Amino acid sequence: MGKRATDEWAARHGAEVRRDVGAETLTTFRGGGRAERVYLPRSAEDAAELIGLCRAEEEEPYVLGGGSKTIVADGEVMRPVISTDLMRAVEVVVMSDEGVTVRAECGARLSDVARRAADCGCGGLEFLAGVPASVGGAVHMNAGAFGQQTADHVVEIEVLNPVSGEIERKSRAQTDFGYRRGAEGFVCAVTFFLPAMSGEERASRRERFLAWRRSRQPRLPSCGSVFKRGAAPAGALIEDAGLKGVRLGGAEISRVHAGFIVNAGGASAADFFALAELAARRVEELFGERLQKEFEILADDLPF
Numbered sequence: 001m002g003k004r005a006t007d008e009w010a011a012r013h014g015a016e017v018r019r020d021v022g023a024e025t026l027t028t029f030r031g032g033g034r035a036e037r038v039y040l041p042r043s044a045e046d047a048a049e050l051i052g053l054c055r056a057e058e059e060e061p062y063v064l065g066g067g068s069k070t071i072v073a074d075g076e077v078m079r080p081v082i083s084t085d086l087m088r089a090v091e092v093v094v095m096s097d098e099g100v101t102v103r104a105e106c107g108a109r110l111s112d113v114a115r116r117a118a119d120c121g122c123g124g125l126e127f128l129a130g131v132p133a134s135v136g137g138a139v140h141m142n143a144g145a146f147g148q149q150t151a152d153h154v155v156e157i158e159v160l161n162p163v164s165g166e167i168e169r170k171s172r173a174q175t176d177f178g179y180r181r182g183a184e185g186f187v188c189a190v191t192f193f194l195p196a197m198s199g200e201e202r203a204s205r206r207e208r209f210l211a212w213r214r215s216r217q218p219r220l221p222s223c224g225s226v227f228k229r230g231a232a233p234a235g236a237l238i239e240d241a242g243l244k245g246v247r248l249g250g251a252e253i254s255r256v257h258a259g260f261i262v263n264a265g266g267a268s269a270a271d272f273f274a275l276a277e278l279a280a281r282r283v284e285e286l287f288g289e290r291l292q293k294e295f296e297i298l299a300d301d302l303p304f
């Protein structure tokens with residue numbers, strides 16, 4: 001096979017490419033296979049260029065942020081990965097008595113945005129404290145908790161138009177946010193507004209949310225909730241189906257919270273998928289509710 005256009009471009013531009021990277025470094029579940037090549041662009045323009053080159057070679061790249069909602073299929077995945085890990089700039093755009101406007105590149109962590117806002121005496125993202133999401137992943141999934149969601153704080157997103165290859169600005173109103181549904185396409189950067197908040201209030205909100213997570217969520221590696229909430233929380237249905245603590249290979253339905261599948265040691269992606277399938281099947285048989293998966297899969301062929 002000749003040299004790929006993406007590899008030639010990366011070599012010409014001194015862009016970082018990592019080969020044969022394992023799920024243990026790519027994802028928070030830390031189990032599964034390996035990505036044959038991971039490109040790490042340093043700017044939105046470079047990312048757009050790489051995405052265009054992949055598509056010209058009829059490959060749809062997988063955009064990876066914090067890897068906290070991603071399971072890597074077992075074996076070697078040939079699908080190109082574009083990691084946003086080197087695109088992490090966070091800057092204050094405007095500060096006023098009401099709050100602060102912060103622009104963050106997609107690979108920045110939500111915690112980086114919260115920290116920058118806190119430096120300016122502002123807050124609002126405490127509900128996601130402890131969640132290892134990137135800005136791009138959080139806006140793509142509209143990550144949320146405790147009745148709040150990422151979209152609540154979004155002013156504008158910068159997103160790649162897949163047809164023109166141009167980076168466009170879209171206001172929150174122009175983005176179809178919903179429950180765990182956010183921006184489509186490659187999110188390059190996001191502008192947030194975070195309101196003024198005293199240090200005491202920020203600390204107390206943060207501690208309250210973190211304490212809740214510590215007492216009700218597992219500490220073992222996971223990708224967060226495996227299924228979306230339906231009429232009832234998926235974790236409650238899985239627990240009622242008697243599946244808490246059920247183990248397949250190295251994957252386990254968490255004993256702490258049945259909505260999570262944890263890597264209890266040496267879990268493969270197949271272990272994870274089989275357990276997710278088992279939970280979905282049993283819940284449907286017993287309660288007639290078909291659970292919808294919340295996780296994303298990095299694979300050449302989707303397993304289901």
Ligand SMILES: Cc1cc2nc3c(=O)[nH]c(=O)nc-3n(C[C@H](O)[C@H](O)[C@H](O)COP(=O)(O)OP(=O)(O)OC[C@H]3O[C@@H](n4cnc5c(N)ncnc54)[C@H](O)[C@@H]3O)c2cc1C
Binds near residue numbers: 068133134139222296
């Ligand atoms: C311990 C733990 C607790 C969690 N708690 C919560 C919670 O309370 N609420 C919640 O909603 N989630 C929670 N999660 C899940 C997860 O953090 C979120 O879904 C988060 O939004 C995923 O972000 P990420 O950057 O890690 O995404 P990744 O896993 O990297 O990617 C997820 C999806 O987003 C896409 N994506 C990533 N970056 C971009 C980009 N720049 N542009 C376009 N698409 C992109 C990927 O292609 C993929 O489809 C938790 C996870 C863990 C491990």
